[in-house]
Amino acid sequence: MSDNYFEIIRPGINTTFQDKGRDHLYHIGIPFSGAMDNRNYLIANKLVNNNLDSAIIEFAYQGPHLKYTGGKINFAITGDVIFTIKKDDTEIEGKCYESYQIENGNEINIISTSKSVYGYLALGGELDIKLQWNSCSINTKANIGSNDGKKLDTGQRVNLKKINSNKDIKKTSYINTKIENIRVIKGTNFDYFSEEGKKIFYEKEFIVSKLSDRMGMRLEGPKIENIINTNIKSEGLIKGVIQVPADGNPIIMLSDHGTVGGYPKIGAVVSADYDRLVQMAPGSKIKFKEINLSDAETLFKLYEMETQNLLSQI
Amino acid sequence: MIKNISNLGDTALYCDFGNEVNKSINSQVIKYFKTIKEKKVKGINNLTPSYNKLIISYDLKQTNFNEVKKNIENLNVETNLKLNTKRIEIPVCCHESLSLDVKRLEKILNLSRDKILENFLNKEYFCYMTGFIAGMPFLGDLDQNMRAQRLETPRVKVPKGSVGLTEQFANIYTFESPGGWNIFGNTPVKVFDSSLEDEPTLINPGDTVTFKEISLDQYKNYNE
Numbered sequence: 152m153s154d155n156y157f158e159i160i161r162p163g164i165n166t167t168f169q170d171k172g173r174d175h176l177y178h179i180g181i182p183f184s185g186a187m188d189n190r191n192y193l194i195a196n197k198l199v200n201n202n203l204d205s206a207i208i209e210f211a212y213q214g215p216h217l218k219y220t221g222g223k224i225n226f227a228i229t230g231d232v233i234f235t236i237k238k239d240d241t242e243i244e245g246k247c248y249e250s251y252q253i254e255n256g257n258e259i260n261i262i263s264t265s266k267s268v269y270g271y272l273a274l275g276g277e278l279d280i281k282l283q284w285n286s287c288s289i290n291t292k293a294n295i296g297s298n299d300g301k302k303l304d305t306g307q308r309v310n311l312k313k314i315n316s317n318k319d320i321k322k323t324s325y326i327n328t329k330i331e332n333i334r335v336i337k338g339t340n341f342d343y344f345s346e347e348g349k350k351i352f353y354e355k356e357f358i359v360s361k362l363s364d365r366m367g368m369r370l371e372g373p374k375i376e377n378i379i380n381t382n383i384k385s386e387g388l389i390k391g392v393i394q395v396p397a398d399g400n401p402i403i404m405l406s407d408h409g410t411v412g413g414y415p416k417i418g419a420v421v422s423a424d425y426d427r428l429v430q431m432a433p434g435s436k437i438k439f440k441e442i443n444l445s446d447a448e449t450l451f452k453l454y455e456m457e458t459q460n461l462l463s464q465i
Numbered sequence: 466m467i468k469n470i471s472n473l474g475d476t477a478l479y480c481d482f483g484n485e486v487n488k489s490i491n492s493q494v495i496k497y498f499k500t501i502k503e504k505k506v507k508g509i510n511n512l513t514p515s516y517n518k519l520i521i522s523y524d525l526k527q528t529n530f531n532e533v534k535k536n537i538e539n540l541n542v543e544t545n546l547k548l549n550t551k552r553i554e555i556p557v558c559c560h561e562s563l564s565l566d567v568k569r570l571e572k573i574l575n576l577s578r579d580k581i582l583e584n585f586l587n588k589e590y591f592c593y594m595t596g597f598i599a600g601m602p603f604l605g606d607l608d609q610n611m612r613a614q615r616l617e618t619p620r621v622k623v624p625k626g627s628v629g630l631t632e633q634f635a636n637i638y639t640f641e642s643p644g645g646w647n648i649f650g651n652t653p654v655k656v657f658d659s660s661l662e663d664e665p666t667l668i669n670p671g672d673t674v675t676f677k678e679i680s681l682d683q684y685k686n687y688n689e
Contacts (some may be wrong), residue, residue: 178670388519
């Protein structure tokens, strides 16, 4: 039993442990998983003096309400998140991208993400959780990862193995930019769609559906017409791939996606835009813009440089 | 052999081995998969073999499309590579309580339940791939007269262990999942076990699978 732990008073909607995810397992049907918004995951860890690949608490929409027992510890929250910190009888509103120190009996109440989906709670120390294939990342559909692959629940404890001795308070300014266009590369079945369908894909707006989760994002809007075949022989998928099933509504594969699929692929979201894509809440409008592979590779280099730059300023 | 290599998004190579689904093409895919897995090519972080495609995922922080493509093209793949495959017998119970779509199958195939069972058991299956959900094997080929389309409306929950049939393939649901295959039976065997990190999947691409019928009593009292 750990002396330092958080008790979950309210778990939130989909609260899980995540890290960088697990690789080399697609061939047996296991996706990468890992934190959905990688940049916010890394920043949160840096703010509490953790190793960048440390396990973290990810939440979607409503986050957890936690009560702490133990010695002094830092925490930080990243994303667009509304939360409060309760110390004795005073409750203050917290700010994202700042670390706070709390002590025995204090509470963190993560009320909701604002116009976004995912938020991150980093605790300054090492979580006492089991890894599976070298990663804690919980995949609730396959019940893989720490916590028996299940999301966090009321009454359970999040135990800390160790608290960081470095308790420097850190702060950074970062704005989660909202972009109008999500850039995509043409998919391997692009020619399965009618000229009108291809035009719709690049020129019309789509709305993020409520039926979106860590596995996939469903879109609603004008139907994309298929003129060849609405099924293909199942083949491998990667995150960001946009499949269009027979009903003509695109589905974007996200981090916990099924590893093979049999719907034609019209495109794939570029890596540089993935963090921003996953933060688009149901009801958001998406418009796709086509770019080529070499531009996508350049954009990723810029994204990486910007990420490293942000981290180095913390 | 790989007929064409293109890109899937900006983090994967899409290796096309052809359009047909047969053992010979699939064995080529598996040979490439095994060779690349052994060689540990720089930046490659995942491989997804399927019937006639191989998706090679890479870390864009370490490498890029042209570099991985060149590495794959220069790779020496032993086409006579002996695949180290297994023969596996899977016990299956086809009692009506577990054979959820038996009536539908009887109607579509125009065969009696006993005849479907006989055809199903008298066949050796080849594992083309595993995936979609963790450890799910895609087994083929069912005879022409055993091929049924998937359900018009997929089930929200297919029970764990369900053995499904669709078109020329049979599969096994390794855990409860949504799905549209015609469910004909259920196996008590753990086809996927995440606690066995080194070998979580019982059936792997290239393996040969046969099914053996067990009674409902044997199913309920099954002990691995």
